[in-house]
Amino acid sequence: MAQVLYRKYRSKNLNEIVGQEHITKTLSEAIKNGRISHAYLFTGPRGVGKTSIARILAREVNGLSYEGDQPHIDIIEIDAASNRRIDEIRDLRDKVHISPASAKYKVYIIDEVHMLTKEAFNALLKTLEEPPEHVIFILATTDAHKLPETIISRTQRFSFKPIESSAAAKHLGSIAKKENIKISDKALELIAEQGEGSLRDSTSMLDQLSSSSKDISEDDVRAMLGVPPTEAIDKLISLLETNSSYKEVSEVLKGLYDQGYSASILSKRLMNDLRDRLIDNKLEMDSTKAISLLKELLEVDKASDQNSYLLLVLLNNLTNEEPLPAQEVIQKEEPKKVSEAPVEASPVVATKIEDIAPRTKKVVTDVDESIWPEVLNELKNKYNTLYGIVRMAQPVFKDNGQLDLIFDFAFHKKQVSEPKNTQIVSTVISDITGQSYHITSYLSDKPHTEPEPEKISKPSNKDLDNINLIFGGGEVVD
Numbered sequence: 001m002a003q004v005l006y007r008k009y010r011s012k013n014l015n016e017i018v019g020q021e022h023i024t025k026t027l028s029e030a031i032k033n034g035r036i037s038h039a040y041l042f043t044g045p046r047g048v049g050k051t052s053i054a055r056i057l058a059r060e061v062n063g064l065s066y067e068g069d070q071p072h073i074d075i076i077e078i079d080a081a082s083n084r085r086i087d088e089i090r091d092l093r094d095k096v097h098i099s100p101a102s103a104k105y106k107v108y109i110i111d112e113v114h115m116l117t118k119e120a121f122n123a124l125l126k127t128l129e130e131p132p133e134h135v136i137f138i139l140a141t142t143d144a145h146k147l148p149e150t151i152i153s154r155t156q157r158f159s160f161k162p163i164e165s166s167a168a169a170k171h172l173g174s175i176a177k178k179e180n181i182k183i184s185d186k187a188l189e190l191i192a193e194q195g196e197g198s199l200r201d202s203t204s205m206l207d208q209l210s211s212s213s214k215d216i217s218e219d220d221v222r223a224m225l226g227v228p229p230t231e232a233i234d235k236l237i238s239l240l241e242t243n244s245s246y247k248e249v250s251e252v253l254k255g256l257y258d259q260g261y262s263a264s265i266l267s268k269r270l271m272n273d274l275r276d277r278l279i280d281n282k283l284e285m286d287s288t289k290a291i292s293l294l295k296e297l298l299e300v301d302k303a304s305d306q307n308s309y310l311l312l313v314l315l316n317n318l319t320n321e322e323p324l325p326a327q328e329v330i331q332k333e334e335p336k337k338v339s340e341a342p343v344e345a346s347p348v349v350a351t352k353i354e355d356i357a358p359r360t361k362k363v364v365t366d367v368d369e370s371i372w373p374e375v376l377n378e379l380k381n382k383y384n385t386l387y388g389i390v391r392m393a394q395p396v397f398k399d400n401g402q403l404d405l406i407f408d409f410a411f412h413k414k415q416v417s418e419p420k421n422t423q424i425v426s427t428v429i430s431d432i433t434g435q436s437y438h439i440t441s442y443l444s445d446k447p448h449t450e451p452e453p454e455k456i457s458k459p460s461n462k463d464l465d466n467i468n469l470i471f472g473g474g475e476v477v478d
Contacts, residue, residue: 005210006203009175011052012066018171018199019163020049026158027053031060036105037156039128039137043144044160047198051111054138058107061136074103081112086119093127096135105136113139114146121148128154162197165189171199172206181206183216190221193272228261233269237277240293241284267297296385369395371432378428389415390425393441403429403437406444413441 011017014024030036040057042050058075059066078092092108100106116124128137128151139155141147169185169192176183183206191209195202209216209224222229232252239249256266274294277283283290372395379387392412393405407413415421422439429437 005207019167038131039155041155041157042140047200048160050140054109062103074100074106077109080115089120089123107136109138114141114143163199165192168192186218187221403439405441417441
């Protein structure tokens with residue numbers, strides 16, 4: 001069985017470590033001057049060299065050569081994820097007093113140390129406080145914040161950083177040369193970028209690509225990793241910069257979805273490109289607007305199977321055209337019936353929402369649906385994403401301070417029913433009307449594809465195009 005590349009080309013000494021010079025230099029000097037600590041803590045993201053440096057350090061303090069993964073009796077590796085109980089740590093504590101068999105130091109490498117239980121940490125603490133002179137501990141973790149401060153304070157901490165893309169691409173190029181893999185510089189840069197700072201992940205990607213071909217192009221990398229074409233992302237950003245129509249934005253997104261690119265991948269690529277352009281001052285968009293877009297793109301992954309719709313709404317809200325709100329299609333003579341009990345919203349809290357600028361309240365005695373466009377406009381100025389969902393509602397104002405929002409889709413109702421969102425909408429209405437409203441969201445019992453003809457005004461062709469672009473529907477011809 002062939003050895004995977006990231007293990008085959010794992011660093012054997014500190015000089016071979018990629019991208020962690022601030023750590024390797026310090027450790028080399030410490031070994032050279034004989035200033036060895038009894039406990040080290042290596043923290044940082046996955047795949048950046050924590051375990052590799054731990055193994056190298058364990059051998060170099062003992063004057064041993066590092067030959068691959070061959071074990072040594074005095075170098076003990078423990079996976080805390082599977083040995084997290086107090087019994088395992090007690091066993092370790094009892095054995096640390098036994099002298100090394102052949103080496104100068106007995107070295108314990110505890111990987112994913114944050115997985116230990118509270119009791120296990122307490123048992124380990126006593127040993128870290130008063131360790132035998134012949135014992136060295138090397139703790140490694142991706143989640144340093146989960147470690148007790150008492151443990152951290154008794155170690156020398158080294159914070160590992162993500163590997164820079166240029167350094168990762170250079171290292172991948174050297175591996176490709178040794179493996180007789182023909183690969184373009186652009187392809188190497190793309191692999192390094194997709195590795196997101198993890199050299200191990202980047203090397204695994206190269207290994208996977210080389211298993212099917214020894215001649216790898218940038219297009220091969222994009223096809224295997226599902227990376228959207230640069231031209232398409234550039235097109236999307238250009239449309240947003242020039243305030244193009246949301247129809248153009250929707251068409252580009254639909255084309256990318258048809259090619260199999262997910263909303264999560266697209267939003268991540270958009271974030272990367274927007275960030276780089278902001279840093280390089282090459283984005284022809286208001287910086288405040290761009291930063292707001294970056295923040296909201298982070299929410300796309302949290303929308304589960306609805307993230308493609310959320311991405312569409314988010315980008316459409318940045319264009320110079322406003323998609324047709326659902327309440328403009330449905331007349332207001334009679335509200336739709338509901339098929340389920342209302343989801344009770346939290347009562348309006350009489351506290352200031354900092355994100356909404358203070359304004360002089362006016363008191364409107366007869367509040368009805370005519371104020372709804374003003375409410376939507378206020379939401380659009382302050383909360384783009386929430387506006388994109390609330391505008392899909394049919395509002396029904398009642399005399400007793402009750403506002404019913406009727407939605408065609410359960411996802412919209414669920415989002416607006418969250419207390420935080422309900423409070424925002426309620427506060428906006430209060431600022432406009434001077435009256436407090438208790439908001440309840442309902443789900444319509446009539447499918448949006450089968451409306452009652454006498455209750456619906458005939459939309460124009462442009463209106464139908466707008467609706468179809470958002471919902472992927474089509475006009476039913478009698």
